[in-house]
Amino acid sequence: GAGVSQTPSNKVTEKGKYVELRCDPISGHTALYWYRQSLGQGPEFLIYFQGTGAADDSGLPNDRFFAVRPEGSVSTLKIQRTERGDSAVYLCASSLSSTYDEQFFGPGTRLTVL
Amino acid sequence: GENVEQHPSTLSVQEGDSAVIKCTYSDSASNYFPWYKQELGKGPQLIIDIRSNVGEKKDQRIAVTLNKTAKHFSLHITETQPEDSAVYFCAASIGGTYKYIFGTGTRLKVLA
Numbered sequence: 153g154a155g156v157s158q159t160p161s162n163k164v165t166e167k168g169k170y171v172e173l174r175c176d177p178i179s180g181h182t183a184l185y186w187y188r189q190s191l192g193q194g195p196e197f198l199i200y201f202q203g204t205g206a207a208d209d210s211g212l213p214n215d216r217f218f219a220v221r222p223e224g225s226v227s228t229l230k231i232q233r234t235e236r237g238d239s240a241v242y243l244c245a246s247s248l249s250s251t252y253d254e255q256f257f258g259p260g261t262r263l264t265v266l
Numbered sequence: 267g268e269n270v271e272q273h274p275s276t277l278s279v280q281e282g283d284s285a286v287i288k289c290t291y292s293d294s295a296s297n298y299f300p301w302y303k304q305e306l307g308k309g310p311q312l313i314i315d316i317r318s319n320v321g322e323k324k325d326q327r328i329a330v331t332l333n334k335t336a337k338h339f340s341l342h343i344t345e346t347q348p349e350d351s352a353v354y355f356c357a358a359s360i361g362g363t364y365k366y367i368f369g370t371g372t373r374l375k376v377l378a
Binding site for chain 1: 272312370
């Protein structure tokens, strides 16, 4: 079956611009996670959704980052006033429910802020 | 705060040899330890995991061991093949939650 998909695969933007990154989880998965992966590092947790609600957004670095999942399926990560330090690969993962369920990762969106 | 250290950062082995990657974690409440393989341009893929109530788990050529007392866990790959070449990440759950702390990765190269 289809895995987690993310669009776009690459996004180049200028400092100060607004970007949206989309995640389409595996059908039927109620849990959705966003991670950020900087070059040479492991993924870093950003936010976790259970259904439509953000159950844990403790990993968001600051208030320029926001994510939504209005219908409990597709999620959008939104970054305002982008900074060069936001450049990274943004990974989305989904799991059947939550605790102890395997997290399936998408291919990521590589964000470059010039 | 919680931390996961992973060693080595790079590892080269001859095809057919074994590879071992080691991780240590700091959160004594961690109870779930997945290992991910990441190929270039792709997202991490779970290859094996272990829960804190067991000390070892094996799946064909891949095995993971866990020492809760020492807060160590290791990935063992036997009879390595060129297609095993990738970056491998260990992770530990924060307490009993869905939130993982990842190691910094090990780039494994299997030389034919």
